[in-house]
Amino acid sequence: MLKEVVLDAPGEKVFLLGNEAIARGAIEAGIDIYSAYPGTPSSEIVDTLSQACRLLKGKMDFYLEYSVNEKVAFEVAVGASLAGKRGMCGMKHVGVNVAADALFSFAYMGARGGFVCISADDPSMHSSQNEQDNRWYGIAAKIPVVEPTSPQEAKDYVGKAFEISEKFGVPVIFRTVTRLNHGSGVVELGKIPEKKLEKAEWKRNPPTDVLVPGNARRQKLVLLEKIEKVREYFEKSELNWIEGGDSDKGVIASGIAYRYTKEALNRLEKDLPLLKLSTTNPLPEKLVEDFISNLDGVAIVEELDPFVEMQVRAIAGEYGVEIYGKKNGHFPMHYEYTVHTVEKGIAMMLDESASVCYDEVIEKAKSANQMAPLRPPVFCPGCPHAASYYAIKEVAGEEALPSDIGCYTLGVNRPFEAVDITLCMGGGFGISNGLSRVVKNKVIATAGDSTFFHASLPxxxxxxxxxxxxVFVVLDNSTTAMTGHQPHPGMDVRGCGEEGHRVRIEDVARAVGVEFVEVVNPYNIRKMENAIKSAMEHDGVAVVVARQLCAIxxxxxxxxxxxxxRPFEVTEDCVKCLKCVSQFACPAIVYDGENVWIDETLCAGCGVCTQICPERAIKPAR
Structure with a gap:
């Protein structure tokens, strides 16, 4: 809760979402700049800080912005660090791909003020197009990776990450996962520092900051020295520890998997030696070596890739220790873990049975699940994207329909089926450039307004x-809707509520040389269809901006x-042709097997259905 996040009561215990705990940690760490592009599961961090910066103004001042994309967000935080200030940026795991160019080079450059980049990974792909494990960025970029295991650690370790960054002059990846970001727990608050955001005198240092090859070659050697010093520091870090009893078999667990392991051992009534790792890069090899040297076997519990496992296997070979992990089938390589997943793996190592026959429980649950009604994701009642896709489908026929990441990706579903490709942010129109050269069909791409600014411009x-x-149809609902209605450059508000300078999509399109640009309200189906028809007939790039505020x-x-x-209703003129149900499928329109009717509690009053009904049997309710 926001009031707990800004509560200046050291020692007070409050109940916080993991993302709120991270935001609180950033406040207690005295950040100077926080920049982010919203992406689930990281979005609540920037949203919480956006509200907090207004409430803390004059007490703990910091600058916050919703950046146009993750690369820019990363670079904004770099600016703070190079000026000796504390900079922090947040993004979901695939967002780090967008920022990777800056990430690798900034590692060579080195941090001055503390620099922390949040990577919110998404095991099980709850809201993502892939399941990448961003710990690999730590190895590839040669920078530390810190992983909290609880909301309390999520708060506390933000400050630790800044301290590590400043102590060794390196950027730090603060890696979380969905279950931590969106889980809640009791958090003991620390003190909120009092500070102003005072501007510093710029200190030039081209030998480190201008990465021409001569400087970069020298800085690579410096970075290698830094990461080895970090490794030595992590060997004795309080972020890692050994617990548990005396046994010839033990467990190494990292990140959120440590919490699952604790519960699993409790269910199994086992007190095994347990090494908890929160610094997964560079791996504290001596600590691992000391832990496994007296054991016969070790289970490695970690979500996603066998990142820790592969390194431990290399160490364990010298001691003849048996490793039980992903490589030999004790733990799955995919999706997020649960307590029973971990319990089954540890029980297998011990050659025992789990406390419960989970397979039987899961099988029984399947029959109960089948009793629940299906709830597929759908457009909200009154969503302008539904109107846009209806118009595209009516006009496009068998044209190629690439799209992008956002609420509008739901256009892939029936009855619209107007999304053929979704790859990555901005990828839809990039792919369109290639498709237009090799397919006979017309190419009609779609992307949202936030995505347009994020990655579609190039x-x-x-x-x-x-x-x-x-043809490029920009679905402009004047917000970053899918991640929680955050602002973007197409709006007139900024991160802390200040007024922004609105950048209009149609002005940008004309400025880069697009000759056909038309702005249409998609609620007017006929105008929308005519605009798309005209765009398809245009020889060259055509941009249609479908602008209507998000229905919510x-x-x-x-x-x-x-x-x-004012809701709409179905009149007695309805002949049950079901076009409104089978071709438009607004959630407010109900067909109960006998009659078609509109749920007035859901109806947004957009009136699109009245234009779709061939009998004009839908009218405003009296």
């Missing part, structure tokens, strides 16, 4: 320059202004 410039024959925000805005949301 592809748009590329299309104009190379004279591609493509539109409802809130009308309620705030006291405007009555």
């Amino acid at each position: 592809a748009l410039v590329n299309a104009v320059y190379n004279r591609a024959n493509v 925000l539109w409802n809130r805005e009308r309620k705030r202004k006291g405007v009555r949301i």
Whole structure:
């Protein structure tokens, strides 16, 4: 809760979401800049700090911004670090890919003020297109990786990460996972420092900061020395510890898997030696060596890749210690773990049975699950994207339909089936550049307004320059809707509530040379269809901006202004052709097997259904 996040009561215990705990940790660490592009499961960190910066103004001042993408967010925080300030940026795991160019080179450059980059990984891909394990970035970029295991550690370790960064002059990856970001727990608060965000005098240092090859070659050697010093420090770090009893078999657990391991051992009624690792890169090899040297076997419990396991296997070979991990099937290589997953793996190592026959429990649960009604993800009632996709489907026929990452990706589902490809942020229109050269069909790409600014601009410039024959429909609902309605450059508000300078998509398109640009309200189906038809007939790049506020925000805005949301109803003229159900599928429209009716508690009053009904049997309710 926000009031707990900004509560200045050292020693007070409060109940916080993992992301709120991280935000609190950033506040207690005295950050100077926090920058982020929202991406689940990291979004609540920046959202919490966005509100906190207003409440703490004049007491603990810091600058916060919703950056246009993760690379820019990373670089904004770099600016703070190079000026001797504490900079922090946040993103989901795939966002680090966007920032990777800056990440690798900044490691050579080195941090001055503390620098922490949050990588929120997403095991099981709850809201992501892949399941990458970002601990590998630590090895590849030669920088430390710190992993908290609980909301309390999530708060406390932010400060530790800044201390490590400043002590060794390196950026630090603060790696979390969805279950930690979105889990909650009791957190004991520390003190909120009092500070102003005072500007520093710039101190030039081209030999480290200008990475021409001559400087970079020298800085690579410096970085190698730094990471070895970090390894020595991690050998005795309080972030790692050994616990448990005396046995010839033990467990090494890292990150959130440590919590699953504790519960699993409790269920098994076993007191095995347990090494808890929160510094997974560089691995504290001497600590690991000391732990395994007196054991016959060790289970390695970690989510996703066998990152720790592979390194421990290399160490264990000298001692003849049997390793029980992903490589030999004791733990799965995919998806997030559960307590029973970990318990089964440890029990297998011990050649015993789990405390419960989990396979039987899961099998019994399947029949209960089948009784629950299906709840597939759908567009919200009144969502302008649904209207846009209906129009595209009516006009496009068998055209190629690449799209992007956002709420609008739901356009892949029936009845719209208007999304053929979704690769990565900005990838839809980039792919369109290539498709337009090799397919007979017209290419009609879609992307949201936030995605347009995030990563579509280079592809748009590329299309104009190379004279591609493509249509780009920008689904502009004036917010970053999927991750929680955060602002972006197409809006007139900034991170801490200040006024921003709105950048209009149509102005950008014209400025880079697009000759066909049309702005349409997608609630007007006929105009939307005509705009797309005209765009398809245009020779060259054509941009259609489908602009209508997100239905959730539109409802809130009308309620705030006291405007009555007038629902629609199905009249007696309905002939049950079911076009409104089978081709538009608004969640507010219900077909119960006998009649079609509109749930007035869900209806947003957009009126799109009235235009779709061939009998004009849908009218505003009296």
